[in-house]
Amino acid sequence: MLLIENITKTFFPGTVNERVALNDVSLQLNTGDFVTVIGSNGAGKSTLLNMISGKLPIDSGDLSIDGSSVKRMPDYARAAYVGRVFQDPMAGTAPDLSIEQNLALALRRGKRRGLAWGVTHKRREFFREELLSLELGLENRLKARVGLLSGGQRQALSLLMASFTQPRILLLDEHTAALDPQRAELVTTLTESIVAKHHLTTLMVTHNMEQALRLGNRLIMMHEGQIILDVDAERKATMTVPDLLAEFAKIKGASLDDRALLG
């Protein structure tokens, strides 16, 4: 359903700062795939997600969703297919708007926005129900400004906003990295249940290898702009973190400890 063919992305080409972020990357995702993505700092993980969401233009190669190329589609148009949660908990919500207004904005993903009321009684009931599943008590604070919420609450809300319209693809870029361990765990659990509930095709970047092995049905490892390892569900189920590190060392012909990979 998501097909990435030979994508290359170079920043500042032809200058001393030239940096190949993606080097001839190909990847195919099937509907319902939940892929975790790991790799050292600067491996190109975020750039790959930025290519898919359309935030940055592709240099060469092609990218198609459900069989049609979206390469030339601007980010806001691609949003009809792609839901996204950013690493920064502040990035995914509008702080001065209320919880229900933020949800109303997310509800119209990829649809025309006209002069109908943003928050209606019917929508409010739906929001309440959806917020209930977060188990954070936000269903009783529909009119609260989102800026008043904690980072974890905002990230949980962002996750809901990115996913509850069931986009074709869900992109998660280290979306728990800025949270304390307890809140990170909460958002991870929510991620699992939301992805399972809607059978979302998901790409999740994480620096936590244990988590990368535990979640999803597929794992890819990136290094210097390339996908160097692609682990399917079966193998992933039996893999351990040391296995993963050994695999990395084998491919790169060097021995690296957990720290280096974790960045």
Place this chain on the structure above:
Amino acid sequence: MNAALELGLLYGIMALGVYLTFRILNFPDLTVDGSFTTGAAVAASLIINGVPAPLATLAGAASGAVAGLVTGVLYTKGRIDGLLAGILTMIALWSINLRIMGKSNLPLLREDTLMTPLRDAGLLGGAWSILLFAVAALVIKFAIDWFLSTDLGLSIQATGNNEQMIRSLGVNTHRTTILTLAISNGLVALCGALIAQYQGFADVSMGIGLILVGLASVIVGQAVFGRRNIFLASLAVIGGAVIYRLVIFFALGAGLNPNDMKLISALLVVAALLLPRWGFLKRIPSLRQMRSAAAVKPNYVKAN
């Protein structure tokens, strides 16, 4: 005093336009100095050429919307800095306004304007006309409140609040930005058209420094009345415009002359900007916060 109230309520319409760009969109739009006069110029020349006043007034508003659209296109499609885009349109409008008017001042004294019935009935300067102007300003205020609560209006609010987020939810922020600038300058031009009819002439320099009047109204109004929600915030803007006129009225009464008023406006805005920094009057919305948001914005636009 009554005239000051009338003027304050009329200028409240302009302040609502400024509120839309400065507060909602987080965009420092300087087009208003030009578009205010454009509204007045278009309405005045049409009235002089025999067009019915209501139609001429609407045409004035529409011409202001076009000016806002130009600034919006320069900023989004042309990737010109927001402040500069507004200045460019404002300066260009000076020549255009003179072309429209044919000379620098158009008197409307013997023409049939929207104010003629009020004047003939002897209502101007009295309680009834104040009430009428208040109703007019409130109708526009409620229309804006409603608009901002619609799906489209919410996406405009989000454009000013978190552009990256609303793009990731599928909104073309170039379009929302252009639309808001057009509506804002449409309101400003509508105000210009009404002021020209109220004072009985359009003058090419009537818009100079107006942006400060708008800013002062928004900042002072929201400092006094608060801005907890859209309803209060827009009401405060009208209140601020009235307060501003009253300040001017008393300043004139105290012996200052009309040419000192630009200085008064500037001092009002500076005071509103500095006071929160010293820790008191916490309710004064921080313009500095807004400025940094506006400074960050072009990056998002350029990234696309």
